[in-house]
Amino acid sequence: MVSQEEITEFRIDYRELAKASLEEIEKVAEKVRYKLIPKVNIDYKIYTKYTPELKDGEELITYTLSACPYCLSLLKAVIFKRDGKVWIRKKCPEHGEFEELYWGDYELYSSFRKWQYDGKGIANPHIDLIAPCPYNCGLCPRHKSHPALINLVVTNRCDLSCWYCFFFASKAGYVYEPTLNHIRYMLRQARKLRPYPAIALQITGGEPTLRDDLVDIIHIAKEEGYTHIQVNTTGIKLAFEPELARMLREAGTNVLYMSFDGVTPYTNPKNHWEIPYVLNNLRKAGLGVVLVPTLIKGYNDHELGDMIRFGLKHIDIVRGVNIQPVSLTGRMPKKERMKYRITIPDAIKEIEKQTDGKISRDDWYPVPTVAPVSYFIEAITGRPQIELTTHFACGAATYIFKEDDGELIPITRFVNVKEFMKFLEEKAQEIQRGKTKYFVLFEALRKIPKFVDLSKTPKRLRKGKKIIKFLYNIFIRHSYDALGEFHYNTLFLGMMHFQDLFNHDVARVQRCDIHYVMPDGREVPFCSFNVIPEFYRDRVQRVFSYTLKEWEEMTGKKLLDLKYKRNIKKLIEGEAYRYHYEGIIDVSKIPYEDHVLASKKFGIPVIEE
Amino acid sequence: MVEIEAIDFNLRLYDPRVLKMKVITNVKIVDVDGNIVSLEPESEREIEDMDDVIFDKEFSNTLLITFADLVHGEFEGVVKLYQIPENAQYIFKIYSVESNGKNVELIKICEMKKNSIVIKYYERLPELKEKDERIQEICSVAKLREEIVYKVVKN
Numbered sequence A: 001m002v003s004q005e006e007i008t009e010f011r012i013d014y015r016e017l018a019k020a021s022l023e024e025i026e027k028v029a030e031k032v033r034y035k036l037i038p039k040v041n042i043d044y045k046i047y048t049k050y051t052p053e054l055k056d057g058e059e060l061i062t063y064t065l066s067a068c069p070y071c072l073s074l075l076k077a078v079i080f081k082r083d084g085k086v087w088i089r090k091k092c093p094e095h096g097e098f099e100e101l102y103w104g105d106y107e108l109y110s111s112f113r114k115w116q117y118d119g120k121g122i123a124n125p126h127i128d129l130i131a132p133c134p135y136n137c138g139l140c141p142r143h144k145s146h147p148a149l150i151n152l153v154v155t156n157r158c159d160l161s162c163w164y165c166f167f168f169a170s171k172a173g174y175v176y177e178p179t180l181n182h183i184r185y186m187l188r189q190a191r192k193l194r195p196y197p198a199i200a201l202q203i204t205g206g207e208p209t210l211r212d213d214l215v216d217i218i219h220i221a222k223e224e225g226y227t228h229i230q231v232n233t234t235g236i237k238l239a240f241e242p243e244l245a246r247m248l249r250e251a252g253t254n255v256l257y258m259s260f261d262g263v264t265p266y267t268n269p270k271n272h273w274e275i276p277y278v279l280n281n282l283r284k285a286g287l288g289v290v291l292v293p294t295l296i297k298g299y300n301d302h303e304l305g306d307m308i309r310f311g312l313k314h315i316d317i318v319r320g321v322n323i324q325p326v327s328l329t330g331r332m333p334k335k336e337r338m339k340y341r342i343t344i345p346d347a348i349k350e351i352e353k354q355t356d357g358k359i360s361r362d363d364w365y366p367v368p369t370v371a372p373v374s375y376f377i378e379a380i381t382g383r384p385q386i387e388l389t390t391h392f393a394c395g396a397a398t399y400i401f402k403e404d405d406g407e408l409i410p411i412t413r414f415v416n417v418k419e420f421m422k423f424l425e426e427k428a429q430e431i432q433r434g435k436t437k438y439f440v441l442f443e444a445l446r447k448i449p450k451f452v453d454l455s456k457t458p459k460r461l462r463k464g465k466k467i468i469k470f471l472y473n474i475f476i477r478h479s480y481d482a483l484g485e486f487h488y489n490t491l492f493l494g495m496m497h498f499q500d501l502f503n504h505d506v507a508r509v510q511r512c513d514i515h516y517v518m519p520d521g522r523e524v525p526f527c528s529f530n531v532i533p534e535f536y537r538d539r540v541q542r543v544f545s546y547t548l549k550e551w552e553e554m555t556g557k558k559l560l561d562l563k564y565k566r567n568i569k570k571l572i573e574g575e576a577y578r579y580h581y582e583g584i585i586d587v588s589k590i591p592y593e594d595h596v597l598a599s600k601k602f603g604i605p606v607i608e609e
Numbered sequence B: 001m002v003e004i005e006a007i008d009f010n011l012r013l014y015d016p017r018v019l020k021m022k023v024i025t026n027v028k029i030v031d032v033d034g035n036i037v038s039l040e041p042e043s044e045r046e047i048e049d050m051d052d053v054i055f056d057k058e059f060s061n062t063l064l065i066t067f068a069d070l071v072h073g074e075f076e077g078v079v080k081l082y083q084i085p086e087n088a089q090y091i092f093k094i095y096s097v098e099s100n101g102k103n104v105e106l107i108k109i110c111e112m113k114k115n116s117i118v119i120k121y122y123e124r125l126p127e128l129k130e131k132d133e134r135i136q137e138i139c140s141v142a143k144l145r146e147e148i149v150y151k152v153v154k155n
Helices: A004-009 A022-036 A106-113 A180-191 A214-223 A236-240 A242-251 A275-285 A301-313 A334-340 A344-354 A367-381 A417-432 A437-451 A459-475 A483-487 A506-510 A537-543 A548-555 A568-573 A575-581 A592-602 B049-059 B067-072 B131-142 B146-154
Strands: A059-067 A074-082 A085-092 A096-103 A149-153 A200-204 A228-233 A255-259 A288-292 A318-325 A395-402 A408-410 A490-496 A514-517 A523-525 B002-013 B019-031 B036-039 B043-046 B074-084 B088-099 B102-112 B117-122
Touching: A022 A180, A022 A537, A059 A085, A059 A506, A059 B067, A085 A106, A096 A106, A096 A334, A106 A344, A149 A180, A180 A214, A180 A514, A200 A214, A214 A228, A214 A242, A228 A236, A236 A242, A236 A275, A242 A275, A255 A275, A275 A288, A275 A575, A288 A301, A301 A318, A301 A344, A301 A395, A301 A490, A301 A575, A318 A344, A344 A395, A344 A490, A367 A395, A367 A417, A367 A437, A417 A437, A437 A459, A459 A483, A506 B067, A568 A575, A568 A592, B002 B049, B002 B067, B019 B074, B019 B146, B036 B074, B036 B146, B049 B067, B049 B074, B088 B146, B102 B131, B117 B131, B131 B146
Parallel strands: A149 A200, A149 A514, A200 A228, A228 A255, A255 A288, A288 A318, A318 A490
Antiparallel strands: A059 A074, A074 A085, A085 A096, A395 A408, A395 A490, A514 A523, B002 B019, B002 B074, B019 B036, B019 B088, B043 B074, B088 B102, B102 B117
């Protein structure tokens, strides 16, 4: 048996592996993989004998498996309804009871649950079954969803030092920066999965734009068959390097996924000042962006409406706003957790309030709602389709159409989503049972218009019944050429609530479709990779890393010299700054001292020359 | 003599999705002379928490049902123990599955090697092909004669 010391000391000499061929990398990865799997009674214990009981006033929803937030041992947990909300409770024999808000609204929980569809799993898992879930990730045979989005960490270096982040290189004590050959190996691993190989990739970090060979990485991803590539960034480098935005676009980047925690310096000290310049440079490059707020109760949830309005104001370049309710890490007492905890239904209700009902709770659907679209197209074409079959509680989405006069029309107001999805599911089943495809297509041709209320459809889609033509193209002709026009002046609104150890639910992990490919060739669900970094992210990246000294010697650079220093004065004086926030906030009312304080408090130094 | 496990279970799930599933596993062997023998379990016991990996090895990839689903739902099940005769060449596990009112049969074939049992073929519920196509595949993968496979699967 491998001891804890062996695992924490184990490391390969990455300077040597950096020279290795693809085949040699593969051999090393396969050898290391099983060594790094968490071991029972060394890394965690199994305490599933104890089933948590319900208390007065609580109504059982279900039981599940979870992990202890402190010792990571496997526990049984109960999910229950109380006071109109959904809670999860578990008890560790060593660390006591943990109770957490799971979903802030039981009614929305029940209505979302009706949309649960499970996936087809992985036909060729990368790893054998040797440990209970969630200690066997890789993907293992238990996994129910194929990857919809693969994350590839290309560096743990970052030019910021946000106070809450422990991931970046100087705090971690090593530099994780896989070579191009190693990256190709990882991308190939993720493409091997069947029945649906990954086609969408997110390049992430650290800060991926710090890699000088980022464009080469995008080229490699294209060569390996990825058709959608997004770069997850703070955008800071792009604010000052328009050429980089152009190069990313030309290399094949589809969209940027950019941190955006609010519209003021107080709520978004990470990149408030740089965002206007990033958007300008993206416009020039023709590269779209999805804004990604991490939502914290009492901190930036009051700006949800403004964040969406900001996205709508810049709808020419902003493709969506994807809200991520905060995951709480570290040891945190319940009182403090409840202060910051916000869940998907809480955010949905806030948006309803802050947009005066223009985007209401009924406009949101859980991610797996669209699974029948895949079933239908797969049944008609005979070609496997991507299915979004996450757990219903993981995410929600809607689509907003902006009229020329500024009016907002969520897609749900003119498409009867519920009936349309039901129809597509039924027709897919009929084809599976042997009904002739042409009869089904004919019926679809006849019925599709009935799912659309033309009187409520946005004007440009109402004219000439364009909306119906779009639907015909997608569902009858399977032609997606006109989708660009369909998306014109639309804003995707999404939510994805990544878990933490307090609300951790194995049922959600097993259905996750956002994965990380690791340097040992395993592919791990987001909520294992980041929620149990001791067993996945940190454990594996450290093994395949350079020491800080090695990296600095090799590159001739100093890690700390790369830290970003902000010239606020220059940024707020620029026309772009005023233009982008105009109508959202009154920038003239924010004293310069407040700007400086917000940046410094966050950990980003301010310079004035 | 080698011992193997097989599992029968009943499951009702309400969250996160509604599912009613019943699975009965039958075990047959094909011996070195090509004879087909149906085996009876030597003993059986209720499924326990410690059976999670055994259960998942049996069903997670084929039926997409995991031990975590059992925890979620109303569940009863048994682990059956079978003694495999020394002259066995192939072990067939035939899973009779009733899932939300639909009945299907899945097959898993293992080959007896000197010191181990090697999985030669298994079927997954989400990708189940027509029976004839499956039998052809079994014959080619497991190197078994078609009439033997037909007999095992049909009887």
